[in-house]
Amino acid sequence: MIQVVTPQHMQAIDDASEVPLDELIARAGAAVARAAIRQLGGTYGRRVLVVAGPGNNGADGRVAATRLRERGVRVAVVDALDLPERLPRADLVIDAAFGTGFRGGWQFPDVGATPVLAVDVPTGLDAATGVAGPSTPHAVRTVTFQAAKPGHVFADGPARCGDLEVVDIGLGVDRADALLVDAAAVRHWLPHRPTDAHKWREAVRIVAGTPGMTGAGHLATTAAQRAGASLVAVSSPGVDADAPVEALDRRVPGFDWYTAVLDDLHRFRSLVIGPGLGREEHTVASVLRCVEDAVVPMVIDGDGLFALAWNEAGSPAVLVDREVPTVLTPHDGEYGLLTGRRPDDDRLAAATSLADTTGATVLLKGPATVVATPGEVPLIVDAGDERLATAGTGDVLAGIIGALLARQIPAHRAAAAGAFVHGLAVQRCASVGVIAGDLVEQLPAVFTDLLATDA
Numbered sequence: 001m002i003q004v005v006t007p008q009h010m011q012a013i014d015d016a017s018e019v020p021l022d023e024l025i026a027r028a029g030a031a032v033a034r035a036a037i038r039q040l041g042g043t044y045g046r047r048v049l050v051v052a053g054p055g056n057n058g059a060d061g062r063v064a065a066t067r068l069r070e071r072g073v074r075v076a077v078v079d080a081l082d083l084p085e086r087l088p089r090a091d092l093v094i095d096a097a098f099g100t101g102f103r104g105g106w107q108f109p110d111v112g113a114t115p116v117l118a119v120d121v122p123t124g125l126d127a128a129t130g131v132a133g134p135s136t137p138h139a140v141r142t143v144t145f146q147a148a149k150p151g152h153v154f155a156d157g158p159a160r161c162g163d164l165e166v167v168d169i170g171l172g173v174d175r176a177d178a179l180l181v182d183a184a185a186v187r188h189w190l191p192h193r194p195t196d197a198h199k200w201r202e203a204v205r206i207v208a209g210t211p212g213m214t215g216a217g218h219l220a221t222t223a224a225q226r227a228g229a230s231l232v233a234v235s236s237p238g239v240d241a242d243a244p245v246e247a248l249d250r251r252v253p254g255f256d257w258y259t260a261v262l263d264d265l266h267r268f269r270s271l272v273i274g275p276g277l278g279r280e281e282h283t284v285a286s287v288l289r290c291v292e293d294a295v296v297p298m299v300i301d302g303d304g305l306f307a308l309a310w311n312e313a314g315s316p317a318v319l320v321d322r323e324v325p326t327v328l329t330p331h332d333g334e335y336g337l338l339t340g341r342r343p344d345d346d347r348l349a350a351a352t353s354l355a356d357t358t359g360a361t362v363l364l365k366g367p368a369t370v371v372a373t374p375g376e377v378p379l380i381v382d383a384g385d386e387r388l389a390t391a392g393t394g395d396v397l398a399g400i401i402g403a404l405l406a407r408q409i410p411a412h413r414a415a416a417a418g419a420f421v422h423g424l425a426v427q428r429c430a431s432v433g434v435i436a437g438d439l440v441e442q443l444p445a446v447f448t449d450l451l452a453t454d455a
C-alpha cells in the first residue's frame, strides 16, 4: 500500500533526515527528469520548458533541467517570479514553480494544450487537503517524493495531478498518516473458506427497508450474499412477509422489532442495520436497543446513523460501551448529523476524530473514502468513480461490509476492503446508466479477479 504522509509530517521527516538537502534535491530532480523522458517518449528533438520557483520545488526543477540537457533534450528554464511575456514553445512543461511552500497569489501561466508534468504537487494545490487554487494546472503526471500527500488523493487532487508517481529519495518514513488501499492488500485480507464450512458460518442479519423503501433491503441483502455471506436473514419492518426477495430467510417482526432481532442474533456473525429504515420514533428506539444489546459486529448505515444522532443523549456516545466492533458509514450529511458539523477539507482528521469519540470504525464516504479506527493507521480507498454517486450504492456497500465482517475480517480492514471492491465493481460496469444493482452483479467477478491476481 502506498504511504500517505501529511505535508507537516513530511517536513518533520525531512528535518530529521541525515541525508543533506542538496542530495535530496538531486535525487528528486533526477526522478523528475526520468519521468519527463518517459512522458516525452524519448529525448531527441524534444523541447521542455521548466517553470522554476524560488524554493526547493524550483530547485528540483532546475536539477531536472540539467539532467534533461545531459540527455540531449532542449530545455528552457523560466523563473516563476520573472516570467517572460511569451513562453518558449515546448512539448512538455515541468511545473516546478511552487510545492508545499506555496502561499497563494501567484498565477501559473497559460500553457495552452501543452502537457504539464508537476513536481511534488501542481502549483497551488493544497498538499494537505487537495483543494486547488485558481490557476492550478491540470497535470498529466505528478512526481512526488517518498510518500503521497493527502492532497494527491482528496478533493481536486486526482483531477489536477493526473497519474501519481511516488519516488523513493531515501527519506525514512517513521509512520504513515494513512495508507492507500490496493488490490494486493485486499487480496491478502480475504480469508479462504474452509472445506468443512456450513451455512451458518458467515451468516449475516440485516434490518433494512420499509414500505416504499424495500429496494434498500434488497440491495443490502443481495450484496451481502454476493460478497460471501453464507446465509442472510433480512427484516424490513412493516413490509409484507410474502414480498419476494432473494434472501434465504425473510422476517417481518413488526415495528418494535429489536426483540425479534436480538432473540436469535447469536446465530449470526454480523448485523447490518439502517439502509432505508426510515426515521420514525419507534425506529430510532429500536436501532438504539440493538446498538446497546447486539453482541455481534455491526454495520450502522443510513437511517441507522440518523437514529444514533437522535438518541436521548443527542450524541453517538452510546457506541463507546459496545464491546464488539461497530462500523459507521456516514456520508457528509450523516457525519454532520452525528457530530453537529459536516467534515471540513481535512477528511483524514474528520474520520479519525469521530472514530476516537465513538470507539467505532468510521468509514467516511466520498470520491476518496477514509476508514478510521482507534489505534489503527487510517486507510484511504480511491477505487471507483462518480458513477457511484447513484441512489442505493451505499446500501450495497453496507451489505458487502456486513458479509466481510461475517467472514471474520477485522472491522478496519472489512470496511476498507468493502469500499475497495465496491469501487472495483463500478469500474466493471457500463460507462453510463449504472444502477446500484449492477454493482451487486459484478461482485462475484470482482472477487474472482482479486483472488486470481498475483501480487
Ligand SMILES: NC(=O)C1=CN([C@@H]2O[C@H](COP(=O)(O)OP(=O)(O)OC[C@H]3O[C@@H](n4cnc5c(N)ncnc54)[C@H](O)[C@@H]3O)[C@@H](O)[C@H]2O)[C@@H](O)CC1
Binding pocket: 010, 011, 014, 024, 025, 028, 053, 054, 055, 056, 057, 058, 059, 060, 081, 097, 098, 099, 100, 101, 102, 103, 104, 105, 106, 119, 120, 121, 145, 171
Ligand atoms: N522532504 C521533501 O518532501 C522534499 C521536498 N522537496 C521539494 O521541496 C518543496 C518544498 O520546498 P519549499 O519549502 O522551499 O517550498 P516551495 O518550493 O513551494 O516554495 C517556497 C518559496 O516560495 C516563496 N513563495 C511562496 N508562495 C509565493 C508566492 N505566491 N509568490 C512568491 N513567492 C512565493 C516562499 O517565500 C519560499 O521562498 C516540495 O514541494 C518539494 O518539491 C525536494 O526538494 C526534496 C525533499
Ligand SMILES: Nc1ncnc2c1ncn2[C@@H]1O[C@H](COP(=O)(O)OP(=O)(O)O)[C@@H](O)[C@H]1O
Binding pocket: 302, 331, 365, 366, 367, 368, 369, 384, 385, 386, 387, 388, 389, 390, 391, 392, 393, 394, 395, 396, 397, 422
Ligand atoms: N463523486 C463520487 N465519486 C466516487 N464515489 C462516490 C462519489 N459520490 C459518492 N460516492 C460513493 O457512492 C456511495 C454513496 O453512498 P450513499 O450516499 O450512502 O448512497 P445511498 O444512501 O443512496 O445508498 C458511497 O460509497 C460513496 O463513497
Ligand SMILES: [K+]
Binding pocket: 057, 095, 096, 097, 098, 099, 118, 119, 120, 121, 122, 123
Ligand atoms: K509544482
